[in-house]
Structure formats: structure tokens, C-alpha cells
Amino acid sequence: MAKKTYDLLFKLLLIGDSGVGKTCILFRFSDNHFTTTFISTIGIDFKIKTVELRGKKIKLQIWDTAGQERFHTITTSYYRGAMGIMLVYDITNEKTFDDIVKWLRNIDEHANEDVEKMILGNKCDMEEKRAVSRERGEAIAREHGIRFMETSAKANVNIERAFNELAEAILDKTAGGREPDADHARIAVERRPSRAQHQRACCT
Amino acid sequence: MRVYHCNSSSYAVVDPLIQLNSTSESLPPPSPRPSSHNSATDDSLINNTHSDDVFINSAGPGKFPLEDELEMLVQPRPSPVPSQRSDNGLESTAETAESNTESALADSAAADDIILKTDVSAWLLLKGPNKDGPDVRGGHPEALIVLATKATKDFAYQEAFLATYRTWVSPSGLVARLVRRARHFRTRHHELRSTLSLLTRVVADLTTVDLDGPLMQEIMDFVYWLVETEELHIAKALRQILVDKQRQLHQMSPAHTRRVAHNTGALSALLARRAARADTYIAAPAHRTGVESDTSRAQSISFVLTHAQGWTFLPSSNARASNRAWEGYGYAAMGGTVCLRRDTLLDFKSSELAEQMTLLDAALFTRITTAEVLSWPRDQSEESSPNLTRFTEHFNKMSYWARSRILEQDEARERERYATKFLKVMKVLRKMNNFNSYLALISALDSPPVSRLGWTRAIYDALLDHCKIIDSSSSFRAYRQALADTQPPCIPYIGLVLQDLTFVHAGNPDLLPDGSINFTKRLQQYQIMENMKSRQYKFPKNERIIAMFNGFDDVLSEEAMWQISETIKPRGGKAKATPAPAAAAAPAPSPAPQTAV
Numbered sequence: 001m002a003k004k005t006y007d008l009l010f011k012l013l014l015i016g017d018s019g020v021g022k023t024c025i026l027f028r029f030s031d032n033h034f035t036t037t038f039i040s041t042i043g044i045d046f047k048i049k050t051v052e053l054r055g056k057k058i059k060l061q062i063w064d065t066a067g068q069e070r071f072h073t074i075t076t077s078y079y080r081g082a083m084g085i086m087l088v089y090d091i092t093n094e095k096t097f098d099d100i101v102k103w104l105r106n107i108d109e110h111a112n113e114d115v116e117k118m119i120l121g122n123k124c125d126m127e128e129k130r131a132v133s134r135e136r137g138e139a140i141a142r143e144h145g146i147r148f149m150e151t152s153a154k155a156n157v158n159i160e161r162a163f164n165e166l167a168e169a170i171l172d173k174t175a176g177g178r179e180p181d182a183d184h185a186r187i188a189v190e191r192r193p194s195r196a197q198h199q200r201a202c203c204t
Numbered sequence: 205m206r207v208y209h210c211n212s213s214s215y216a217v218v219d220p221l222i223q224l225n226s227t228s229e230s231l232p233p234p235s236p237r238p239s240s241h242n243s244a245t246d247d248s249l250i251n252n253t254h255s256d257d258v259f260i261n262s263a264g265p266g267k268f269p270l271e272d273e274l275e276m277l278v279q280p281r282p283s284p285v286p287s288q289r290s291d292n293g294l295e296s297t298a299e300t301a302e303s304n305t306e307s308a309l310a311d312s313a314a315a316d317d318i319i320l321k322t323d324v325s326a327w328l329l330l331k332g333p334n335k336d337g338p339d340v341r342g343g344h345p346e347a348l349i350v351l352a353t354k355a356t357k358d359f360a361y362q363e364a365f366l367a368t369y370r371t372w373v374s375p376s377g378l379v380a381r382l383v384r385r386a387r388h389f390r391t392r393h394h395e396l397r398s399t400l401s402l403l404t405r406v407v408a409d410l411t412t413v414d415l416d417g418p419l420m421q422e423i424m425d426f427v428y429w430l431v432e433t434e435e436l437h438i439a440k441a442l443r444q445i446l447v448d449k450q451r452q453l454h455q456m457s458p459a460h461t462r463r464v465a466h467n468t469g470a471l472s473a474l475l476a477r478r479a480a481r482a483d484t485y486i487a488a489p490a491h492r493t494g495v496e497s498d499t500s501r502a503q504s505i506s507f508v509l510t511h512a513q514g515w516t517f518l519p520s521s522n523a524r525a526s527n528r529a530w531e532g533y534g535y536a537a538m539g540g541t542v543c544l545r546r547d548t549l550l551d552f553k554s555s556e557l558a559e560q561m562t563l564l565d566a567a568l569f570t571r572i573t574t575a576e577v578l579s580w581p582r583d584q585s586e587e588s589s590p591n592l593t594r595f596t597e598h599f600n601k602m603s604y605w606a607r608s609r610i611l612e613q614d615e616a617r618e619r620e621r622y623a624t625k626f627l628k629v630m631k632v633l634r635k636m637n638n639f640n641s642y643l644a645l646i647s648a649l650d651s652p653p654v655s656r657l658g659w660t661r662a663i664y665d666a667l668l669d670h671c672k673i674i675d676s677s678s679s680f681r682a683y684r685q686a687l688a689d690t691q692p693p694c695i696p697y698i699g700l701v702l703q704d705l706t707f708v709h710a711g712n713p714d715l716l717p718d719g720s721i722n723f724t725k726r727l728q729q730y731q732i733m734e735n736m737k738s739r740q741y742k743f744p745k746n747e748r749i750i751a752m753f754n755g756f757d758d759v760l761s762e763e764a765m766w767q768i769s770e771t772i773k774p775r776g777g778k779a780k781a782t783p784a785p786a787a788a789a790a791p792a793p794s795p796a797p798q799t800a801v
Binding site for chain 2: 067071
């Protein structure tokens with residue numbers, strides 16, 4: 001086997017309504033390049049981004065099912081093994097924000113109970129078309145005890161930062177990764193103690 | 205008597221009427237496939253071995269010959285450069301170059317009238333000698349059209365062109381250009397023939413939405429022109445296509461249909477008169493050679509047509525059949541709720557259920573056009589992708605229907621009977637290569653309100669095995685391999701087609717840095733959509749089963765499913781004690797192999 005070029009591997013999911021810009025976020029973050037021919041048995045696999053956090057090389061494997069949102073196939077198997085989830089809505093489209101609650105429920109039902117979540121209000125460069133205030137975004141995040149950030153894949157606002165924060169949060173939980181985190185001060189929505197209660201839901 | 209002029213005598217014999225009107229017996233013998241003075245051009249176009257990544261004959265390094273004109277063609281944004289790609293239009297989904305393209309192309313000056321050229325290599329970007337990737341990487345919109353008429357050697361190019369031209373020129377714009385080209389080359393057999401065969405395929409692939417009044421009129425006018433030009437077979441073929449499309453339209457717009465009927469009716473009479481005239485001549489033995497060549501041409505046209513129908517997802521005759529099938533289905537379903545209410549899933553063989561599910565899927569699937577699928581990642585408009593939308597809804601309804609049938613059973617044992625039945629149906633669906641229904645049922649059994657209840661070990665293991673196919677690792681490698689290994693007929697899971705198209709759409713610029721059409725992107729889109737080719741399934745229809753399905757309309761709401769699920773097994777708690785017999789009936793009491801993750 002090839003020598004491992006990373007210390008940790010994190011599986012992250014991008015979730016949200018169609019058209020919120022998930023794929024754009026992914027393209028902005030990963031340095032994906034297309035080959036000239038599409039091979040049906042391979043499809044499009046993304047170059048995985050490796051980031052360095054606290055001296056550790058962390059390989060981020062980001063999954064996106066853009067285009068499939070209308071099919072209610074995304075079930076337990078897709079969420080299995082995900083360590084972090086980016087929950088994306090479009091600040092210019094109220095419906096995508098309202099659906100965040102539905103997606104949260106889905107995540108609760110499907111994903112690992114200790115999965116790290118973050119809500120992203122994307123397209124924040126389109127201020128003139130804004131339909132969802134930043135305050136509302138922050139409120140729903142606070143209510144569910146989740147991190148929140150407004151991003152723009154187009155203008156490259158907060159994309160890098162969002163992934164780094166999510167990765168750091170996962171790193172915090174990973175065995176050996178629990179070090180006092182100085183960066184927490186700049187997180188827009190702090191984690192609440194209520195997380196534990198919130199996760200009580202699924203157990204068998 | 206009309207006098208026919210012909211510039212190129214070597215082609216003259218191929219047109220029977222020219223010969224028929226000629227008293228000369230000294231014409232050279234006909235050649236079934238006249239060697240084209242352009243074949244050398246074709247070769248150089250397709251198998252270009254010239255410079256690497258630059259436009260041949262371009263005025264300066266990297267300078268596109270018609271840059272000024274192209275500036276009008278490009279989208280409002282500046283031309284994307286690969287390194288800046290992510291800055292350009294990543295989030296803009298509604299952009300379309302069409303309107304700009306239309307006006308710009310309409311204004312094009314005669315001197316640079318690419319659509320009327322025979323050699324367009326100067327406006328194409330071709331692959332370098334030792335490079336990977338497609339032969340045609342890009343080019344001027346009109347040059348790409350001309351190349352498509354010539355693509356006798358590079359079949360994939362023509363197919364990819366037909367599947368994707370809508371991303372840079374509207375169907376009516378394409379028809380108008382081909383009509384112009386055909387009229388221009390009236391006397392040049394080779395160009396005329398190749399242009400007409402492309403036009404025939406384009407028209408055959410038009411959707412009923414494309415075929416609005418003006419476009420219908422334009423094609424009709426052209427058919428008249430073809431009759432005048434004595435191109436009777438193409439004229440007939442085009443007219444037949446329009447008549448078939450008209451039948452499809454029949455239910456939608458009576459006014460439209462009347463108009464077309466009127467037009468084609470008049471034309472039909474004209475064609476008949478012409479044909480009668482031709483027949484008289486053809487009957488004369490002296491003109492036998494002309495007849496033969498005419499017949500072979502007819503065959504080649506019919507080949508073109510047949511082929512065109514093979515590619516489109518809406519073959520006219522099949523579409524009509526499936527139309528009827530669907531209506532019957534509605535009727536049967538309506539009647540079914542009344543008289544066949546007591547039929548349940550368990551009353552039928554799994555193979556029969558799978559067959560009927562597949563018939564329903566196929567009827568909807570074959571109606572989906574490439575145009576709809578192609579526009580979905582960009583527009584996500586239900587209006588412009590009606591058949592795709594219906595197919596997606598059908599998938600979800602079937603999945604919710606299966607979830608409902610399980611959850612509405614009060615007894616664990618009954619739920620297990622239904623789950624087992626579905627697993628059997630799934631097995632057959634998999635064998636039939638119906639990935640659509642197959643995945644709909646997998647997602648039903650794997651859905652949280654259902655799966656959290658827990659299954660017996662046997663059911664759990666079987667389900668786990670099926671779930672491997674939708675494992676998303678390595679971009680759904682398991683499913684992709686399974687699909688690649690199947691032989692038609694097949695119904696793919698269209699969600700992954702849409703995902704691939706979404707990625708390709710977001711990740712590649714529509715235009716190359718010089719403003720020409722990025723054909724590499726189009727080729728990728730075409731390659732993705734190739735997975736959608738399908739052949740018809742041939743199962744007898746079972747009205748009783750279809751009535752029992754009832755359009756998969758008997759579904760519980762998501763909320764209701766959760767309520768039921770949590771009544772059976774409260775959150776955080778254990779399932780209500782199952783009655784002893786049920787536990788005894790299960791092969792192994794499940795030691796909580798619940799799929800809750």
C-alpha cells in the first residue's frame with residue numbers, strides 16, 4: 001500500500017436544497033480538475049483536499065449529491081460514516097432556509113449521533129437579493145446548537161474558513177485531538193451545552 | 205416544363221427528375237455514393253494533425269478569426285479562462301447564451317457566413333496530435349453546425365452535437381441555419397445531402413415544446429421547397445415526422461393541431477401529385493438507373509430516420525403506444541379502486557409485480573428527452589423538464605408507497621411479510637436491470653421510519669446486501685459498475701445522471717478562453733446521457749396489478765409515517781413487545797440488528 005500522506009481522514013457531507021450552491025462551494029474549496037473524457041464507471045470523483053490543522057495533516061473527503069436532491073434516495077447508507085455535515089441554504093431563497101429544519105431532522109435520523117454540523121448561508125455576495133437575514137440564520141443555528149456562517153462561493157467568502165472550522169471541531173472530538181482550542185473565540189455561534197440533550201434521540 | 209440547372213454534372217444523375225426531364229442518354233452512369241470533392245476536407249477536419257491547441261489558419265497566435273462577431277456570441281461575462289474558472293458564473297444557473305447567440309448569428313455578414321462554407325476548419329479547435337481527449341475541442345457555433353453535417357467519419361461528434369446543441373443554439377435557430385445551408389447548396393449534391401440528413405435528424409428529435417407555430421411553419425415551407433427541388437423522399441420523411449409530432453400534440457392543443465393538419469393536408473395532396481408524376485417517368489425502362497439510385501437514397505434516408513428514432517428517447521411510434529398505455533393505466537387505476545380493492549401485494553407473484561413496475565417505469569422513462577435532462581442542472585425548471593419531473597415524482601411515490609404498505613401493518617410479523625415480499629420483488633427488478641424501481645424499493649426499506657423498527661436477521665442481511673449498490677463511496681462505484689455490466693433493456697437511476705451533469709455543468713465553462721464553444725464540455729454531457737439509452741421491455745400488461753398499484757397514490761404522509769413508526773417503537777425506547785407467535789415465526793430473534801446508525 002502507498003504510504004499514507006495524511007494523519008487523519010474526515011468524511012464530510014454537503015447537504016441542502018438544490019440550487020443553493022453546494023457544488024460551487026465544493027469546487028471553490030477543492031481544487032478539482034476535470035479530465036477530458038467522462039468514464040461512466042468512474043464518474044466524477046473529487047480531488048480530496050488535505051488541510052493542516054495543529055500540526056496534523058487532515059484529508060477532507062467531501063461528498064456532494066447535487067442534482068439528486070429530488071430523489072428521496074439519500075438514506076442511511078449515504079450518511080453512514082460521515083463525521084461532519086455542511087448544511088447549506090441560499091440567503092436569497094427563503095424556501096431553502098425553511099427546509100433547513102427538514103434537513104436537520106434527516107440528519108438526526110440518519111447520521112452518527114456525534115456528527116459535527118455547520119449551517120452555511122450561501123450567496124452572501126448577493127446582498128441586494130437577500131431574503132433571509134443573518135440574524136435568522138444565527139437564530140436557527142443557536143436553537144439547534146450548531147455553528148453558523150454566511151458564505152459566498154462566488155466571491156470566495158468564508159469557504160476555506162468554514163471547512164477549517166468544521167474540521168477543527170471534528171478534530172476536537174477525535175481521540176488525541178482534544179486540546180484546548182484557542183480559535184473557539186471567533187466562532188459565530190458557540191456550542192451550547194444542550195448538544196448532549198439534542199443527541200439523545202437515537203439509541204437502540 | 206421546368207428547366208433544371210445543375211452545376212455539377214456528376215451529381216445530376218442521382219436526381220431522377222433531372223434525368224427524367226433530360227432527353228440525353230449520354231449522362232455518365234450513376235454512382236451510388238458520389239465521391240465528394242470535399243472528402244479531403246472531411247479528412248483534414250476530423251483527423252487533423254496540425255498545430256496543437258491553436259486555430260488553424262488563425263490570423264495571429266490565439267486570435268480567433270471572427271473574434272468581433274464572437275464577442276456578441278459570448279455570455280455577458282468575460283470569457284472564462286481555466287485558471288479563473290471558479291470566478292465565472294459558478295453560482296449563476298440561469299445564464300443562457302441563446303438570446304445573444306441568436307441575434308448575433310442573424311446579423312452575420314455574407315463574407316463570413318460560416319454556415320455556407322464547405323471548409324470550416326479555420327473556425328474549429330481540434331485536438332493536437334499526441335493529446336488525449338476529444339477530436340473536436342471547440343469552435344465557432346456555426347462551424348460546429350457545419351461540421352455536424354459532415355460528420356460521416358466521426359460518428360461520436362455528430363451524436364454529441366445532436367444531444368447538446370441546445371446549450372448554444374436554439375432548435376429553431378439550428379433549423380433555420382440548416383435550411384439556409386440547404387437552400388444555398390441546392391445544386392451541390394454532396395452538401396445538400398449531408399445538410400438534409402442532419403436536418404432530418406434534428407427535426408425528428410424536436411420536442412412538442414420546440415415545435416411551436418413559427419418553427420412548424422418554417423419546416424413546412426422548407427418541405428414545399430424540397431418538393432419544388434424534387435427532393436421528394438426527404439420531403440415525405442420530414443412531413444411524416446411533422447405528422448407524427450402532430451399526433452403527439454393532439455391532446456395538448458387542438459388549435460395547433462388543426463393548423464398543422466391543414467398545412468400537411470395540402471402538402472400531402474401536392475406530394476401525391478408529384479409522386480404520381482414521378483411514377484409515370486419511373487415506369488419507363490429507359491430510366492431504370494435513376495430509379496435505382498432513387499431507391500438507394502430512400503433507403504439511406506430511412507436509415508437516417510430509423511437511426512434518429514433509435515437515439516431519441518421519444519420514438520414517435522413507441523411514444524404513441526406508451527401514451528395509450530399510460531391512459532389505460534389511469535383508467536384501470538380509477539376503476540381498480542372500486543372493484544379490486546381487496547387485492548394486495550401479497551396476492552401476486554414477485555416477478556409479476558416487478559414486470560408491471562418496470563412497464564410503468566419504462567412508459568415514463570422513454571418520454572424523457574435529452575433536452576430536458578440537459579437543461580435540468582442549469583434551470584431546474586419543472587416546466588421545461590415535465591417528463592423528467594414526472595419520472596422523479598414516480599420514483600418517490602413508489603418509494604413512499606412501499607414504506608406505507610409496511611408501516612400500515614400493525615403486527616411485526618405482517619410488516620416482515622411485506623418486507624420479504626419487497627425483497628423478492630427487488631431481486632427480480634435487479635435481474636431486469638430496472639435500477640429505478642430497484643433503488644426506490646431499497647430506499648423504502650432503508651428509510652428511517654421503517655428501518656428503525658428493526659428487522660429479523662434474514663431481512664436485515666438481505667437488505668444490507670442490496671444497499672451495497674447505492675454505496676456512495678468512490679462516486680457510487682458499485683452502482684456504476686453494475687450499470688456498465690448490464691445489457692439492455694435497462695432503466696438507469698436517473699438521479700446519478702443528474703448529479704454527473706450538475707458537476708460537469710458547474711465545473712466547466714461554456715466557452716473557451718477565446719470565446720468559442722467549449723465542445724469538450726458538451727462531449728462530457730453527451731457521454732453522461734448515453735447511459736439513458738434504453739430499449740423497450742416486452743411484458744404483457746396486467747391490469748389487475750396496475751389497478752392494485754393505483755398509481756402509487758395510496759401513501760401516508762411523511763409525518764404520519766413517523767407517528768406510526770414512533771407508536772410502534774417510541775423514540776429512545778424498544779419496540780412494543782411483539783406477540784409470541786411472531787417471534788417464534790422469525791428464523792432468528794433479532795438481537796437488535798437495527799439499521800439505526
